[in-house]
Amino acid sequence: MIRPIGPTKPGVSRQMTVETTEPLYTRDIDLKPIQSRRLAIVGYGNHGRSHALCLRDSGVSGIRIALREGSPSRAKAEADGFEVVSLPDAAAWADAISLLAADEAHRQIWTEAIEPYRKPGQALIVCHGFSIHYGLIAPPADADIILAAAKGPGGAVRQEFEKGSGLIGFWAVHQDASGQARELALAYLSAIGSGQVGIFPTTFREETVSDLFGEQVVLVGGLVALAKASYERLVAAGVSERMAYIDCVHEIKYLADLIQSRGIAGMYEAISDTAEFGARQIEDRIAGPELKRVFDDAMADIESDRFARKWVETYEAGDAMKAERAADRALPIEAAGAELRSRIYGATK
Numbered sequence: 059m060i061r062p063i064g065p066t067k068p069g070v071s072r073q074m075t076v077e078t079t080e081p082l083y084t085r086d087i088d089l090k091p092i093q094s095r096r097l098a099i100v101g102y103g104n105h106g107r108s109h110a111l112c113l114r115d116s117g118v119s120g121i122r123i124a125l126r127e128g129s130p131s132r133a134k135a136e137a138d139g140f141e142v143v144s145l146p147d148a149a150a151w152a153d154a155i156s157l158l159a160a161d162e163a164h165r166q167i168w169t170e171a172i173e174p175y176r177k178p179g180q181a182l183i184v185c186h187g188f189s190i191h192y193g194l195i196a197p198p199a200d201a202d203i204i205l206a207a208a209k210g211p212g213g214a215v216r217q218e219f220e221k222g223s224g225l226i227g228f229w230a231v232h233q234d235a236s237g238q239a240r241e242l243a244l245a246y247l248s249a250i251g252s253g254q255v256g257i258f259p260t261t262f263r264e265e266t267v268s269d270l271f272g273e274q275v276v277l278v279g280g281l282v283a284l285a286k287a288s289y290e291r292l293v294a295a296g297v298s299e300r301m302a303y304i305d306c307v308h309e310i311k312y313l314a315d316l317i318q319s320r321g322i323a324g325m326y327e328a329i330s331d332t333a334e335f336g337a338r339q340i341e342d343r344i345a346g347p348e349l350k351r352v353f354d355d356a357m358a359d360i361e362s363d364r365f366a367r368k369w370v371e372t373y374e375a376g377d378a379m380k381a382e383r384a385a386d387r388a389l390p391i392e393a394a395g396a397e398l399r400s401r402i403y404g405a406t407k
């Protein structure tokens with residue numbers, strides 16, 4: 059039986075801001091709260107694998123990886139030297155569960171494979187606030203419920219750790235049953251490298267709303283909409299598909315790298331004056347009233363549980379986005395990109 063998405067509990071996850079924004083670093087943080095616990099990691103995808111490898115290198119011994127039956131990730135986890143167990147076995151064994159499976163599966167995983175078997179007092183750690191903020195998981199009163207978010211893609215967690223660095227970390231406590239939840243959150247984040255660059259406090263609400271909004275309107279949805287529409291406009295103007303793809307899609311990386319390393323003002327200073335002048339002519343027109351309406355709608359869906367409900371229900375109905383993915387593959391813009399990449403890299407990527 060799957061629990062319906064509940065409204066966010068008033069007074070628990072409604073808080074948007076925190077009192078202090080001062081970061082903590084490795085030198086401020088004791089790793090014992092994580093090193094002394096039996097830790098099971100659910101999922102061995104981008105974040106699961108990176109966290110497991112970094113935590114082990116930071117002295118967390120005996121980590122078990124919990125995977126669903128028939129998981130394609132089993133071979134990789136075993137090749138990395140981890141013991142793979144079932145989710146119920148992990149729930150019965152662990153002092154702390156790091157739930158690094160897809161967010162949309164959390165409700166099913168929790169209800170069917172963790173909650174009925176869990177060891178009393180077991181802490182639950184997530185690296186995105188989605189399932190807790192929207193009430194997909196109703197935490198038992200004896201559990202510490204912790205957000206330990208290293209901000210960025212999972213692969214980058216391990217890459218930065220191997221360089222002796224980390225991704226910026228954000229921690230929050232939804233429920234502190236043991237009185238040690240804060241220390242556990244900080245120890246976990248420090249052990250995956252975030253203590254090298256700074257660990258900031260946040261709230262489940264802030265992290266969830268910000269993450270969803272950013273990826274929907276800029277990083278994924280906004281960027282893809284701009285790239286597709288601008289490519290189509292150039293091709294309609296008679297520009298070759300290859301040239302249009304280069305100017306509207308392929309070069310995004312160079313601009314993104316400049317913004318990441320120098321900021322928006324620094325990017326403007328680094329590019330040609332012609333590009334900067336042209337961009338300044340159009341920036342305000344793109345960010346006009348229609349865009350504001352789109353943003354307001356997206357924010358309203360995220361702040362209510364409308365977006366979360368729609369996504370989890372779509373996922374649980376099966377075959378989510380299968381048709382959209384097939385349709386995307388068939389678009390001319392994909393053929394243009396594949397052709398370009400085969401010329402640049404010598405093989406179709």
Ligand SMILES: NC(=O)c1ccc[n+]([C@@H]2O[C@H](COP(=O)([O-])OP(=O)(O)OC[C@H]3O[C@@H](n4cnc5c(N)ncnc54)[C@H](OP(=O)(O)O)[C@@H]3O)[C@@H](O)[C@H]2O)c1
Binds near residue numbers: 102103131167
């Ligand atoms: N803090 C941040 O900035 C940040 C950034 C990205 C992601 N995240 C969070 O990290 C978590 C994991 O994301 P990811 O990028 O690592 O995802 P991912 O690479 O897609 O891996 C997802 C894992 O979940 C497992 N899984 C999916 N459905 C499952 C089910 N029904 N039962 C059991 N396991 C299931 C998959 O198992 P199989 O291997 O068996 O397929 C896979 O190992 C999510 O909470 C996500 O929001 C946080």
